[in-house]
Amino acid sequence: MARHGKKYRDANKNVDPAKLYGLEEGISLVKSMAKANFDESIDAAVNLNVNPRHADQMVRGSLVLPHGRGKQTTVLVFAKGEHASQAEAAGADYVGTDNLISRITEDNWTEFDVAVATPDMMGQVGRIGRILGPRGLMPNPKSGTVTFDVEKIVKELKAGRVEFRVDKAGIIHISFARASFSEEQITDNLKEVVGTLARLRPASAKAPYFQKISISSTMSPGIKLDTGFAREMI
Structure with a gap:
């Protein structure tokens, strides 16, 4: 059995698993327990009453967090061309065609969080699917x-756009805030999620x-939330 560190064990004393x-x-509790020497992420695990094995119950999408x-x-x-210029103007970190493909192929380089491609580039990008696919970067x-509207997607990604997909157990796992956020910011982001x-309810x-619905910071145990606020949003 895995042993948790002292900070986790101390934090666990503050959480009533039956409550x-x-x-x-x-949110106040999860923020108070984030005492690591780095800015811990705050994550949510949302159990949905869906069966992902049925195509009509697959829940996936993206959102832009308010904060x-x-x-x-x-x-x-x-x-390439005009679309490359638009991507650069929107704040993309790397923009290119064959030069990026060669770097990824030859150096197995994947030091980026998200890859975007215009439809006319997918024939070439498909050749490196074996590298990007397993890392969730395709x-x-x-x-x-995959869009010609690169300006919009790059701006959304830079603003904090998050993708999500229900897993086989019907759970959405999503990182939605940081411990340095105010309680109001954490609340706003969770409500957006x-x-x-x-x-998207099927x-x-x-x-x-x-x-x-449970929330936790990187080093803390999960805190189960009353789902009443979520039911009101349906």
Whole structure:
């Protein structure tokens, strides 16, 4: 059995595993327990009453957090001509075509968080799918990262756009804030996450749609929240 560190064990003493915390109380508690010597991320695990094995119950999408993620997103764009210029103006960190593909192929370089490509570049980008795919970096039309509107997507990514997808157990895992955020900022971001999931509720999903919601910081145990605030958003 894995042994937790002293900070985790100390934080765990403050959490009642049998209690469902109100939104404000839960956020206040998770913030107070983030005492590591780095800016801990604050994550949510949202259990949805869906069966991802059925195509009509697959919940996936993206959202732009009101206060960002508190982390700079490194964006690479495969584009040429006018679209390359637009990507650079929008703040993309790396923009190119064959030069980037060669660097990724020859050096196995993947020091970026998100890759975007214009549709006319996908024939070339597909050749490095074996490298990008396993790392979750392959541009995908469903996530909006294959598009000619590179200016919009780059700006959204830089502003804190987050992608999510329900796992096999029907759970959405998402990092939505940092411990350095104010309680109000953490609350706003979590409400945006939950509100987005509410809007994406499949018509075939049974009630209650939100079964469990827990939040935690990098070094703290999970805090179970009362899902009442989430049900009100449906």
